[in-house]
Amino acid sequence: MAKRVYNFSAGPGMLPEAVLKKAAEEMLDYQGSGMSVMEMSHRSKVYQSIIDGTEKALRDLMNIPANYKVLFLQGGASTQFAMIPLNLLKKSNKADYVNTGEWATKAIAEAKRYGDIKVVATSEPEVFNHLPELDPKEFRADADYFHMTTNNTIFGTSWKKYPDTKGVPLVVDMSSDILSKVVDISQFALVYAGAQKNMGPAGVTVVIIRDDMIDFSKPETPTMLKYKTHVDGASMYNTPPCYGIYIIKLVCEYLLGLGGVAAMEKINEKKAALLYDTLDGSKIFKCHVQKKEDRSIMNIPFRTPSEDLDKKFLKEAAEEGLTTLSGHRKTGGMRASIYNAMPLEGVEKLVEFIKKFDKANS
Ligand SMILES: *Cc1c(COP(=O)(O)O)cnc(C)c1O
Numbered sequence: 265m266a267k268r269v270y271n272f273s274a275g276p277g278m279l280p281e282a283v284l285k286k287a288a289e290e291m292l293d294y295q296g297s298g299m300s301v302m303e304m305s306h307r308s309k310v311y312q313s314i315i316d317g318t319e320k321a322l323r324d325l326m327n328i329p330a331n332y333k334v335l336f337l338q339g340g341a342s343t344q345f346a347m348i349p350l351n352l353l354k355k356s357n358k359a360d361y362v363n364t365g366e367w368a369t370k371a372i373a374e375a376k377r378y379g380d381i382k383v384v385a386t387s388e389p390e391v392f393n394h395l396p397e398l399d400p401k402e403f404r405a406d407a408d409y410f411h412m413t414t415n416n417t418i419f420g421t422s423w424k425k426y427p428d429t430k431g432v433p434l435v436v437d438m439s440s441d442i443l444s445k446v447v448d449i450s451q452f453a454l455v456y457a458g459a460q461k462n463m464g465p466a467g468v469t470v471v472i473i474r475d476d477m478i479d480f481s482k483p484e485t486p487t488m489l490k491y492k493t494h495v496d497g498a499s500m501y502n503t504p505p506c507y508g509i510y511i512i513k514l515v516c517e518y519l520l521g522l523g524g525v526a527a528m529e530k531i532n533e534k535k536a537a538l539l540y541d542t543l544d545g546s547k548i549f550k551c552h553v554q555k556k557e558d559r560s561i562m563n564i565p566f567r568t569p570s571e572d573l574d575k576k577f578l579k580e581a582a583e584e585g586l587t588t589l590s591g592h593r594k595t596g597g598m599r600a601s602i603y604n605a606m607p608l609e610g611v612e613k614l615v616e617f618i619k620k621f622d623k624a625n626s
Pocket of ligand 1: 275339340341342343367413415416417437438439440458459461
């Protein structure tokens with residue numbers, strides 16, 4: 265029996281154990297093909313059935329409308345920071361961005377290389393510990409798109425609803441909360457997410473793009489960075505990240521078996537409430553995000569009053585099999601990432617440990 269820990273890593277994160285077991289079973293001989301999925305031609309019939317199955321399962325889970333394409337790309341969410349301006353800055357060359365954290369900051373910096381980028385709201389002066397107020401008067405009516413990060417992985421905030429951009433295409437980085445809760449895809453023009461938080465292994469980036477967002481790219485855009493290249497090639501213009509796409513299929517099928525995203529959301533809400541209630545009720549722990557309505561149900565940064573106590577917490581937690589809990593250097597302290605694959609028992613064990621540590625150190 266493999267000895268597994270509760271891994272609170274922000275990414276790559278845990279995968280459902282059932283998925284890892286199934287992948288292990290199919291490792292040497294995928295369904296009678298006599299090969300591993302890693303060894304297959306991506307042009308083969310058997311692989312085509314895998315990628316088609318991944319797309320179908322994802323469409324079912326997220327209820328993706330027919331006028332959206334689903335792409336499986338490489339380069340991580342970070343490559344999207346460039347692909348989006350290169351392909352979407354098609355008329356005014358303007359885009360509006362909301363700055364809610366480290367990833368948004370990076371997306372803004374990259375977009376500024378290609379167009380006239382306006383930061384319409386930011387919570388940077390308060391170390392992104394809340395979501396900024398959005399004032400529609402700041403939005404530019406002629407912007408080619410409007411960009412937001414749905415869940416802020418490092419600082420632990422997440423949007424519960426999105427602004428009315430009055431027809432300006434809304435583009436979102438959903439890397440750290442895709443498949444964690446029910447969302448209406450039709451409000452977005454483009455959704456992107458690196459797989460390694462909630463969908464599968466690193467190396468695949470999912471892009472869900474509305475049909476009218478595909479026709480343009482700036483003349484200097486490399487072939488590999490044009491959405492049209494990948495739409496025309498059905499994610500097979502070149503060799504796709506074959507194995508990662510297969511794992512996403514297993515993860516999606518696992519979620520469908522659980523009752524879909526709505527069922528997963530209920531479990532996620534329960535896990536997050538358990539952790540927040542414990543931290544809020546403790547003597548020594550404080551959450552980075554105090555405003556309850558802004559809190560993420562995926563990433564929960566918190567700390568004690570001192571760095572030494574934080575270190576002690578991390579050391580003792582690891583001894584209990586509760587690992588990868590250290591916070592990002594921008595917030596310090598701890599961060600518990602409780603993605604879909606973190607079992608309720610993992611959170612229960614963490615909560616128990618937090619209570620014990622609180623008592624012993626207050
Ligand atoms: C992890 C993360 C990224 C970066 O993803 P890569 O795939 O490593 O490029 C971008 N945005 C958000 C919100 C993230 O959580």
